[in-house]
Amino acid sequence: MAGSDQTKKSFKLRSQRWFDDPEDPGMTALYVERFLNFGMTRGELQSGKPIIGIAQTGSDISPCNRHHVALADRIKAGVRDAGGIPLEFPIHPIQETGKRPTAALDRNLAYLSLVEVLHGYPIDGVVLTTGCDKTTPACLMGAATVNIPAIVFSGGPMLDGHYGGRLTGSGTIVWEARKMLAEGKLDYNGFMELVASSSTSVGHCNTMGTALSMNSLAEALGMSLPGCAAIPGPYRERGQMAHATGMRIVQMVHENLRPSDIMTRAAFENAIVAASALGASTNCPPHIIAIARHMGVELKIEAWDRIGHDIPLLVDCQPAGRFLGEAFHRAGGVAAVMRELLFAGKLHGDALTVTGRTMAANVEALPEPDREVIRAYANPLKPHAGFAILSGNIFDSAVMKISVIDDAFRKRFLSSPPGVFEGKVVVFEGPEDYHDRIEDPALGIDERTVLVIRNSGPVGYPGSAEVVNMQPPAALIRAGIDSLPTMGDGRQSGTSASPSILNISPESVVGGGLALLRSGDPIRIDLNTRKVDVLIPAAELAARRAAWVKPDLPHKTPWEEIQRSMVGQLGLGGCLEPATAYLNILETRGESRHNH
Helix, strand or coil: CCCCHHCCCCCCCHHHHHHCCCHHHHHHHHHHHCCCCCCCCHHHHHHHHEEEEEEEEEEEHHHHHHHHHHHHHHHHHHHHHCEEEEEEEEECCCCCCCCCCCHHHHHHHHHHHHHHHHHCCCCCCCEECCCCCCCCHHHHHHHHHCCCCCEEEEECCCCCCCEEEEECCCCCCHHHHHHHHHHHCCCHCCCHHHHHHEEEEEEEECCCHHHHHHHHHHHHHHCCCCCCCCCCCHHHHHHHHHHHHHHHHHHHHHHHCCCCHCCCHHHHHHHHHHHHHHCCCCCHHHHEEEEEEEECCCCCHHHHHHCCCCCECCCCCCCCCCCCHHHHHHHHHHHHHHHHHHCCCCCCCCCCCCCCHHHHHHHHHCCCCCCECCCCCCCEEEECCEEEEECCCCEEEEEEEHHCCHHHHHHHCCCCCCCEEEEEEEEECCCCHHHHCCCCCCHHCCCCCEEEECCCCCCCCCCCCCCCCCCCCCCHHCCHHHHHHEEEECECCCCCCCCCEEEECCCCCHHHHHHHHHCCCCCEEEEECCCEEECCCCHHHHHHHHHHCCCCCCCCCCCHHHHHEEEEEEEHHEEEEEEEEEEHHHHHHCCCCCCC
């Protein structure tokens, strides 16, 4: 059956299909009675008030989102004050720093579970609580698929970290501390103390890592109230924003303002432009592409280069700059950045947002931001801050973050001739192989080496691991060469300042050209032409391909096997490919049948 007879009946609210259908008292009574057993009343459920779901991503094993457990009370208060009925429900946890083999494995699982809840339960609108990076795309992907009124409420960054009189940013300090450990400047305890100093309070990463980047892009897409993304987790304004968000979702239900009205092609282009100005994470392209695909909006990886590459870096925030989340919020946050981009003529100002007003209407009257943290468009930190989208004779697409290429890296690796590097590769079969062999002198790693890691993509790892930002051997670090060009079919943390070539698609284990590389192969990286080519004869590459044998991939859990059988490549968003055919499912496929 394509649906049930419910789909032919007219109801003011979707939840009335469950809770108030006088023509079907048997099913109505069944649905209503069990919701009464914890204290709700029939009067509430049959009041004609919208039922608002609160998608709870906070839990004890999701510390970056843990405070949503308390913030949900403020959301509920806002829902009640606006005349709605709140129902809180859990989302499969996603915690970047805690989940093995990688939290990316669970983004699609959380998406699937959210779709089932939103489609199968009596929910008229939903507040999406987001924080740790992959909770944001998972929630937006699910909301896009079901397409009921939805709004993002992010948990905000931690308070700034400090150690020895300096700012320590979450994640970013890890990569710096690893180099100091390799140089012998830190012992184990010193390493632990330095890294721990960045974890100061409730909230997600206080750097412009993937968490702050993706929550900022949710606001840039128009899916959060203005100012939501950057409010630090402990600030009183975070609770106030929770209340305002709860009130607004009730109004959105009455207006029938849905993700399809907001997440248009124009909104996604605004997000790409904002990502460049923010110095956002390299995880943003696959996540934004995934959201667009589930929304039914065509958005190819090349758009990130075409639309965003020449946008300047405006936000002085680690890892591309100096400051952290508190300063970014106080300077004006995402709304101030969008204002700057609007006045520079770089935004689609007519894009609709969850406020019911356009992006231009939301931001054009804002005061000028703190110019030490959020620069004027005409006076940026860097003139070009977007992502270079690369291709070549061993892959179709890869991402490189331009805003984190510092002067030392550019001078050493990209100056002779400008924008071009030629060297040799040293290939690692995964992070274990890298850690086992990086200090082996027999590898011959020097300043003309490109470190390559494979078997780390969505299928290979599985889930795509944040392992591409490899550091050089300790001997090179002590000699003053603290970074080398790196390349791989996995990802890297958005908190890393490494200008790696990553998200390589297709990945090695599905037959991508990265599988054909051998240590010692010469390689040419040309950022001017966006080309990466291995400088060996085509016949040799063809012979290697003919001899390649697809690896046997052991599955540790049922989900690993299911994900591997369906997941696409990072260049296409790393989606479950069969799921991308399910668009606007309530309208195109209807409600599900009764359960009795």
